[in-house]
Amino acid sequence: METTQLTTSLRRCFKTEGHRLVFWYDPEREFEGALTTLDLDGVSIQRLDEIGALELKVKLELEDTTGQYLIYAPFAEPDKEDDWLLDIKLYNHVFYADRASVVLNELGLKLVSLRSHIAQRLTFCRSQDRLERLKKWVQPDDVDRDLDLKMLAVLTRADQPHAFNVLMRIYEGFCEDGTCALNAAPKVWDEIRKQDLTEAFWDLMERTFGYRQEQPTLSDLLIRLLVTDLSIALRQDLPTSLGHFKLGHSKQVGTAAVFLSSWRGNSQYSATYDELSRTVEQELNIQDAIRGVNVAALAEAQTFEVIETHICRLLRDELVEGSVSSEAFVSLLRIRCDGHWVRRPSDGVFLDYGVVYRALEAAFEILALRRQYEDGLSYPSAREMTTAYRNGLFRIDQNYRLFIEAADRVELTGGDLLKVLRVAIEKAYSGWFLDQIALAWGGFMQPAQGESLLDHWQIEGISNQQDFYPTFIEPLQKENPQGKVYVIISDALRYEAADELTDVINSQNRFQAELKCQLGVLPSITSLGMAALLPHKELSFKSGTADILSDGLPCASLEQRKKIMATVEGIAVKAPDLQAMKRDQGREFVKDARVVYVYHNEIDATGDSASSEEKAFQAVRTTIEELDALISHVLNNLNGRRVIVTADHGFLYQETRPGVAEKSGLDYKPAGSLKEKKRYLLGENLGTDDKVWSGKMQTTTGAAGAMEFWVPKGNNLFHFVAGARFVHGGAMPQEVLVPVMVVKSLRGKAAEATIVRKVNVTQIGGVNKVVNSIQIFKFIQTEAVSERVLPRPLLVALMDGDKPISNVVQLTFDSDSSDMNERIKEARLVVESGEYDKKKEYHLVLRDAETQAEVERYPIIIDLAFSNDF
Helix, strand or coil, X not given: CXXXXXXXXXXXXXXXCCCCEEEEEXXXXXXXXXXXXXXXXXXXXXXXXXXXXXXXXXXXXXXXXXXXEEEEECCCCCCHHHCCCHHHHHCCEEECCCHHHHHHHHCCCCCXXXXXXXXXXXXXXXXXXXXXXXXXXXXXXXXXXXXXXXXXXXXXXXCCCCXXXXXXXXXXXXXXXXXXXXXXXXXXXXXXXXXXXXXXXXXXXHHHHCCCCCCCCHHHHHHHHHHHHHHHHCCCCCCCCCHHHCCCCCCCHHHHHHHHHHHHCCCCCHHHHHHHHHHHHHHCCHHHHCCCCCCCCCCCCCCCHHHHHHHHHHHHHHHHHCCCCHHHHHHHHHHHHCCHHHHCCCCCCCCCHHHHHHHHHHHHHHHHHHHHCCCCCCCCCHHHHHHHHHHHHHHHHHHHHHHHHHHHHHHHHHCCCCHHHHHHHHHHHHHHHHHHHHHHHHHHHCCCCCCCCCCCCCCCCCEEHHXXXXXXXXXXXXXXXXXCEEEEEECCCCHHHHHHHHHHHHCCCCEEEEEXXXXXXXXXXXXXXXXXXXXXXXXXXXXXXXXXXXXXXXCCCHHHHHHHHHCCCEEEEEHHHHHHCCHHHHHHHHCCCCEEEXXXXXXXXXXXXXXXXXXHHHHHHHHHHHHHHHHHHHHHHXXXXXXXXXXXXXXXXXXXXXXXXXXXXXXXXCCCEEEECCCCEEEECCCCCCCEEEEEHHHHCCECCCEEEEEECCCCECCCCCCCCEXXXXXXXXXXXXXXXXXXXXXXXXXXXXXXXXXXXXXECCCCEEEECEEEEEEEECXXXXXXXXXXXXXXXXXXXXXXXXXXXXXXXXCCCCCHHHHEEXXXXXXXXXXXXXXXXXXXXXXXXXXXXXXXXXXXXXXXXXXXXX
């Protein structure tokens, strides 16, 4: 051993550990020559071959009772009965200079008995790098099994010297080359074997999980851990084909569930869990094993991905068959959406189950509304039907969009998983809802008795689109003469999409959005809707054409609208151009304007083309995101205080391509026709026809002159040219009930009232003592989710300080129900095996899953009177 190592080790004995006397026996006189080179400041060296034991005893106990001495003996340590200095040594320290002893001292271990254990681990200790990393974790009171665990942690480069971390790192090694095969040992396992730590590893597995086999293997251990985890989560006995893999009925069984929960929840290693569990599920044919297991029994099982797929299929089938229970469906959906296979990052390769559940939830809502209106749609007046649509009937349109949007994404990786449900939803929407709403609304277009909407295009309680400027803009200008009003016009933004956008805006601090409605012009087309929204005194048509004029001026192009806006100290700009402006540039651009019209076009540009109409709902999603960003840009960067978002018209969209039944049956073009499209026809002296709804433009747009229109009844079309799944121009509520969203930027106390926060959650039931290995804790969401009170995802676990001692369960509290019973959730926690002090205070801890901030910490006593609940 080098002199510097001797000096370091001896200094630790005197300085760090505080020994006054250190005895050093060197029977081979191996280090005698190094005595004179030792640099031990303040320490005297005494040689037992130069001073007698009695003389030294007198010197140390009577003459100098405070000085530090290194007592060197160039001979072996005498037997206890012959050792005159035994009593002194008992309360001081004996230094050993063999390799094992040096390592013992270097690690700062107290137990001298560990010398022999370290001697068996000298292969490991030959690497100074390994030794240095081991030092970080070693504690003076460690015993042999502690030391072995920490050596395993060093070899596997685990984050912590814990059995869970070591095992995760070993299994990580199975996937390091891009494949996950359990038939070949990973490199890290070879290293463990080289360092003679395999026996120590399997002893650790037995202590931790109760795993013991005559010929243990990593693959067998993994299989048994996974099957045991499934058995704990399953609400019935394991399938017969799996039962023999379950770990024995020992107190360590629950630790398997705790470990796998920790593995699944570890962002660094969860991808390995996914790959290895897929490998095992194929090996054990889990798909067949669970085929007869009902969905309720699998509710909390997260072990294998195939369970998630199985549950999705069962729920899909229940929806299609109409056998689903509302309460059970919602409860199960919430449990599964908090699970691992939904929360894992989506990689675009494997199925995104969060999207699947969004599709199932949207389908559930559609079918629930279908059952609610089983007898059809019927309203006493157009006003009441409009109110009903705005109060909830529009949710069918919204959920249809959300379903198609999600189902399209699922199809990319999930194949035909939702195919049969897609057929059922299309039947409910296109084959029932559109027909029913067309029939009900058509009763007010041309009623058998009373005034028709075609004769009086007005609905009590909502304004007409041609009155937009005096109704919404001028009052704001009068209220704040020096301020600006921003108007964002998004082509084909329909009411249901604006409702979702309103929720998005109201989930942000300082912003307040209110959704209103206006009756759009008829026909519901871009040229007429855009003209109606402009400031004007009179709309009219250019002689001999169907071109609309605003106060005698053309208004079809942006440049033409700029001229019209200039008459009211306003400007017009395209949304991408305004969005591209930096703050100072944008402020300079709008500086002199009292009103700013911003034109956005994503939905109509996509849907109005036959080549892209199937992407209409994707365009709606893009529109919601872009309008959210645009509103924020205006309010945050351009000093905007008010933003009004509206549209020129809405639209109809259905997956099913229209057939003969959807054609109006009109087989001629009237003589006075000037313009014909799929959903409308404009002209003069058109006359009437039983196959169409007809009227005067002066009635439905306020435009002067003799221009008339025809539109197909209901959701029918005149012809199918240039696409026919995305249409507008007709009189259906989805086309003519145009949204008007008013957004305010608030300040001061008003802004404080808009602060967005997450719902409060508290424990109920008063459980403060755990007496079983499985304990259920209940929590209640104390308030309903709303626009300003957002869902709260919580991670729930039992903790010893900051160390989890149970599985970690995620619960998302997102109920908007006023019924408190519907806001209760429960966490089923499995306690890790171990010795627990009945007098010690452990804790039930709730952490925010998004921020990791601690929300609540409840004191818990653990007294496992019955440790085996498995």
